[in-house]
Structures are given as C-alpha cells and as structure tokens.
Amino acid sequence: MNRVFQSVLLVTGGVAFFVVAALVPSHWKVIAPEVLAKAGEGTESVATRVEFLLQSEKPGMASLLAGTPGLALTNAATVSPAIADLIGKRPMLRLSGGAEPIFEKLFSNSYTEEQFEESFGGVMNADGIITNSASLFLNSGLRLRLQQSLEESGNAIVRSLLRTREIRHFSRLHPIDHPTGAALDVSAMMTALLVQSGALHQDTARTLQLWAETAVAGPNRESEKIEIYYLCLLNLASRMGYGPLAELTRHFDSARSIVNASAVSTGGEPMDFHVYYAASIMIEDPDAVFGFLDRSADRKRAVASLVQALNAGAGAVRFLTGSEHKHVASRSPLVSLGATPVASLADNLGLVPMAARLPGLALFLRIFLFGLAGLMLTVLVFRIAGWSAAEQDRRFPALAGTPAPWLFLSRNLVVALLLAGFFWVVTEPPAEATENSVKARDTGASISPSPVQFIFSTSSMNNQTLDQPTLIVLFVFLVVQFALYLICRLKLSEIRRADVDPALKLELLANEENLFDSGLYVGLGGTVLALSMVTLGMVEASLMAAYASTLFGILFVAILKIFHLRPVRRKLLLESREKQ
Secondary structure (H helix, E strand, O other), X not given: OHHHHHHHHHHHHHHHHHHHHHHOOOOOOEEOHHHHHHHHOOOOOHHHHHHHHHHOOOHHHHHHHHOOOOOOOOOHHHHHHXXXXXXXXXXXXXXXXXXXXXXXXXXXXXXXXXXXXXXXHHHEOOOOXXXXXXXXXXXXXXXXXXXXXXXXXXXXXXXXHHHHHHOOOOOOOOOOOOOOOHHHHHHHHXXXXXXXXXXXXXXXXXXXXXXXXXXXXXXOHHHHHHHHHHHHHHHHHOOOOHHHHHHHHOOOOOHHHHHHHHHHHHOOOHHHHHHHHHHHHHHOOHHHHXXXXXXXXXXXXXXXXXXXXHHHOHHHHHHHHOOOOOEEOOOOHHHHOOOHHHHHHHHHOOHHHHHHHOHHHHHHHHHHHHHHHHHHHHHHHHHHHOOOHHHHHHHOHHHOOOOOHHHHHHHHHHHHHHHHHHHHHHHOOOXXXXXXXXXXXXXXXXXXXXXXXXXXXOOOOOOOOOOHHHHHHHHHHHHHHHHHHHHHHHHHHHHHOOOOOHHHHHHHHHHOHHXXXXXXXXXXHHHHHHHHHHHOOOOOOOHHHHXXXXXXXXXXXXHHHHHHHHHHHHHHHHHHHHHO
C-alpha cells in the first residue's frame, strides 16, 4: 500500500507541477499578449496622450501620433476637428506644429495665405501642418533674421555652433558662401535654435559645443562627428515639423541618439519611423525603442510588436523595449494549444500579473516547476521499471551499495533535466516568421549606416555575445553528453563490482567499447544535425553551438577513458597476471 501511495503521489505531483508550469506565461522567444496587456494596464494610453497634446496646443505631435499606422484610438474621430479648431485660432501652429514662442516670433507675418499654400502645400499633411521643418529655413531672408536673433544670444553653445557655418573642410556640407551652402547653414542654425529654446538635452548640447570648437580648428575626428550630426538632423527635420522634432530632441541624451533616429527613418518602411516616434514619445526614451528595433532580427515583426504595445499603453511599451530578443506572439500561446479557458485561469492564479511585473521570477518559476515535474515522473518511471537504487539492493543483496548511490541520483537528475527540457519545447510557442525576415537577412540591411556606426562607436571591434538560442543548444548538448557519461559510469561500475574472474571482466569491458565511445558518435551526429538545421533556417543558433556537440563528446569520452576506464583495466590486468 505504501508503494502504491507513493506512486500515486508522484503521478499527481508531477502532473500538477507540469500544468502549473505550462500556465506560467513566460517564454524565451515571445511575449504572450495577455502579459503585454497586463503590463499596460492602468498606464497612459496613446489616446490620452493625444488629448493632452491637443490641450497643450501641440497639434503637430497629436497629428503624428494619431496617424501612426495600426493604432486603435478611442478618440480618433475627434482628433482632426480639434486640430482644425486649434489652427483656426492660431494659424502659426501650421508652421511650428506646437507652441514654440521663439519659432513663432521668427516666422510671424512672413507669409500671406497664398504664399503659404504656394510654398508649403507639398509638405503639409492632411491636417494642414508642415511635415518638413527643414523646408521652412530654405528662405534666405528668414535665415538672416534667425541669424541676427541668435547672434544676440548670450548662450556660449549657440555662438560656438554658429561658427561651424563657415567650416570648409567638411566632406559633404559646404560653407555658407558656397552656392550649395544652404544645407550647412540650415542645420547649424536649427541646432542653435534648439539649444536656445531649451529643446536639446543639456548633455547633447555640451557635447556639440566641444565638437564645434574643436572642428573649427581643422579637419579632425570631431569635425566628422558634427558633420554627421548635422546630416542626421537635416534628415529628421525633413520628416517632421519643428514642434514634433523639438519634443523628440528633448529626450536625446546624446548625439548618438539623433543618429539612431535618423537611421530608423531611412532604414526601413515609412511606417517604421511613425511607430518609433510614437513609442519614443510615450515612454520618453528613444534609445530604448531604438535598441529594441536594432537588436531585432526581424524588423517587420518588431514594429508590429511595438504597435501592439502602443495599443496596450505606455507600460506595455516599457515592458516590450526592456525585453531581450522578444516579440509579441500573434495570439496567446495557451490559446494556440487549444486551451482558451486556461488563459483566464492563469490570470486568476496571479501568474499573468507576475509575468508582467517580475518576468525574471516568472521564467525561473516556469523552469523550476518543469524540473520538479520531470524529477517526480523520472523517479516514478524508474520505480516501476525496478531501476531505483533501493530496488536494485532488494533484488541483488550481494551487490548492495553498488554502484554508488550518487550515480543513481545523478542519473535521475540528468533524465529529469532532459524531460523538463522536453516539456519546455512542447509548451513553447513556435517562432513566427514574417515575409521580410529572409530578405533582411540576405541583404544584410542594418538600421544604422556603417560609417556613422564607426565614427560614433567607442570601438570598431564587433563584440560577439551568446544569445539565448545558442545557450539553449549548448545546454541540451551538454546534458545529453553528461547523461551518456553517467550511463557509461554505471556500466563500468557494474562490471568492476561483478563477482567474476578478472579476465572475464576484461572481456566484458572490451564488449562495451562501443558504449564507451557513444559520446563521440552522438556528438558528431549532433553537430551534423545542428549544422543542417542552421542551414535550413530551422534554428537561429550560432555555428559555435553546433561544433560544441562534437567538442563535448570528445571531452566526456576522454574523461571516461583516461580517468575511469584506464585505471580499472590496469587493475584488472594486474589481478589477472597475479592469478596466472
């Protein structure tokens, strides 16, 4: 009865732990939609932010956020009428896109209605707001007024930036007295205007001052940096009004952030930048949004995940951009397993809130519970099969205590790990491919232009890191080889402790030679299999993980034969010679 009770307890516990582990919505490759929704629960929504922007007289930003593709705004129908009402009361908002006193003072009474339509009709959006702030400064008369206004400033950073307008050693920008010098003139004075109006982060402003003062002295690395900065600023200015640009630059804590934003605007689909801008404004951290896009191997899927997060709220965007190499699943992994009611059960048990607030703990809990389930079911199977240490001692009293109990414990743990890994693979949602993922990989497209990356990076070396798929493959190969090692140790211990003649033991060891070499065969087979899967695109692990299979096989077989098999054979040979 005691054995039956123990078996029932093992079955019940193993199944219970497996079910609870499967309910924990924490995964390596994806984020469950219910977890993302929980992370955004109670945080600011895009609709709320748009309403606040309209109340703050920033129709340019409100129009840009409301026009982000894929967003489902509850107040979408009221945005355009509200923008039209604002512009009707303050026509200058068409130029600035937001309440910018210095900017509006500069451009006040500069255009009649006819001149405005003629000059900027091609760069206005459906709400009648300028979407190309760089075009506003192409008028030389306006630039002269801006120059006179900025020269009266007592800001030392502004004066340093104005001096860069006359630099002649830039490779792509020309000084103001050159026929094509408008680009440098516009970018330098726009930067100075952003500094003067407080729309540039103080750390970025100080960095630009240092670069500007050094660049004027002659061709050097700082002149390359500030030229790239100017080019990137022009690129951003050509894609949005001055108000939205100023709001974005307020959150750039380094010049590199502007380079990153420019790279997003030119490195993908047009909607990518809209989504990047909306996410950056919602969490006020453009670098976090760029980092999420930059480390993603599938840009289209990353953008779609950002859209889902934006629809869930600012908290969801923070949760997503803080995740490593993860996208949002198209549907709940629990639902994909045909367990629709189970998703609500996970929420009721508090597993979804835990995964949203403490993702590391949720992942650990999932792994730990799968391990417990695997261990309990492993003990149950070995107990039924009669392969436990207690059963071996009962059936063979003469061999009691052999092999050593720790070998049985190690065997159980390794098999439990393999079973837990199997549970994990079965319950993990499959990776979802998109149409452009292969194309992006084939062309080698990158978010950031390589020259810009080189100049702004602290090191030109490419630091390789171990990603999660590679670590998982390495762990699987290591566990398999360790399991084979333990099996061989059990067999070696069984032969060594058998009550037979030493010569017969030597023959038994020779008979098990193929078993002792099995680590090499499995290791080579794992390498071939892994290389085939990488070639076919079935997994994303690095080649290092594939070759590690053979390496682990060589190491474990070498340890087995040199440190365990060789001493046993030597002892048996000596015993056999003594008997002769």
